[in-house]
Amino acid sequence: MRNTKVLTGLAAAGIILFGVALATAQDWPQWRGVNRDGKAAGFTAPAEWPKELAQKWKAPVGSGDDASPALVGDKLYVFARSGGDEVTICLNAADGKELWRDKHAVPAVPKPADKHAGPRSSPAVADGKVVTLGVTGIVTCLNAADGKVLWRKEDVKAVPQFYTSSSPMIVDGLAIAHLGGKGQGALMAFDLATGAEKWKADAQPASYSSPALMTVDGTKTVVSLSEKGLIGVALADGKMLWEFPFAPSGMRSYNACTPVVDGATVYISGAGRGTKALSIAKEGDKFAVKELWTNADAAVQYNTPVLEDGFLYGLTAKGSLFCVNAKDGKTAWTKDVPGAGGGFCEITGAGPALFALPNNSQLIVFKASDKGYEELAKYKVGDAATYSCPVVSGKSLYVQDQESVILWTLP
Secondary structure, three states: OOOHHHHHHHHHOOOOEOOEOOOOOOOEOOOOOOOOOOEOOOOOOOOOOOOOOEEEEEEEOOEOOOOOOEEEOOEEEEEEEEOOEEEEEEEEOOOOOEEEEEEEEOOOOOOOHHHHOOOOOOOEEEOOEEEEEOOOOOEEEEEOOOOOEEEEEOOOOOOOOOOOOOOOEEEOOEEEEEEEEOOEEEEEEEEOOOOOEEEEEOOOOEOOOOOEEEEEOOEEEEEEEEOOEEEEEEOOOOOEEEEEEOOOOOOOOOOOOOOEEEOOEEEEEEOOOEEEEEEEEEEOOEEEEEEEEEEOOOOOOEOOOEEEOOEEEEEOOOOEEEEEEOOOOOEEEEEEOOOOHHHEEEEEEEOOEEEEEEOOOEEEEEEOOOOOOOEEEEEEOOOOOOOOOOEEEOOEEEEEOOOEEEEEEOO
16 A cells, blocks of 8 residues: 555655645645645644634635635635636635636536536646636646746537536646547647647546546556546557446436546446446556456445545445445445535545545544544534535645635644
8 A cells, every 4th residue: 555654755855746846745736635645745633623623714716616726835726717707816825815816708507517617627736837627628727926828728629418527637747637528538638838739548538537647567647537437548648558447327427536546556436336446457568457346335426535544435425424445345334424415525634534525514524444433523614515625734724615715724
């Protein structure tokens, strides 16, 4: 399993992890954090959890409750919608004051997707650039210092049925996004500096999932849950390396979970199909995918599990928190969560504690343990519904609800 202590030490030293040059170990520069694994490296749990969190500031930013902010140094980058525009806003992380904003017009999202009119994807920040993927598939790269538009791609031909929800990532000078939908699309890489297309993997169209990165036998691979399965594409040239079928089953089943990577193992999950562990290995000049186990009961819908000390923690589509042994797929425990119906919940790992944020804005803090569910604290952290991932940094917690971004702090 991944050595958390080693990764934390490297992050503190400012080493490049996941292709992102870190300002501090407490940054959260993209969807699901530094390593895209939902873990906060710079968090220290209090000896005793307080009865309440302290609200330091609240900044109205418009709608965009599905998008999570990105934190780099003393800047917080927020992606939201204001009227007919998608806006990227840079805030001072300490006091919430706006430093700059960029906007571009987007059409209205029709029913039934209008309840989440976007944007739904989180910005990625690296090398002085901010990359966003809008609800209609527009890819934008901004200068992180002043918000100047460096390049923008607006020629997307298709989007998924309920519009774009995938978050882009930045790796080795490339901006990578899974684009398209409704039977057509591609995983694409653009030169971060110029926006020039570097490669295009004409594979399965995008789902509502976000790509991740893994390395197998020295080959850096972009893994992404597409419309009908998991694909592995070479980071260097976009060559398709392997595929694994994982098609949604039923009317309310979608691929929305981000692949969870641990070395050469990938964990995927989806409503009606459970959670699966897959091993990726080089065999001769090709790659092979082997299914290790399936847990039919631990099926997520609109969240991604967190891997902590050999156990996967997530929330089922029916609203139950679960702990599953990542080695053999056996369920250690489950716990029903009132108000978390539909599977709307984001999980964040913070050392010995885990944060679960359902869309009722009631943040649940529970112990990372396979011995049983143990709740440590519960806090109301939003004034409206929340669908985004909380950004945990040091003693700070940034939450984006349907109207605002709020900074909460621990004593």
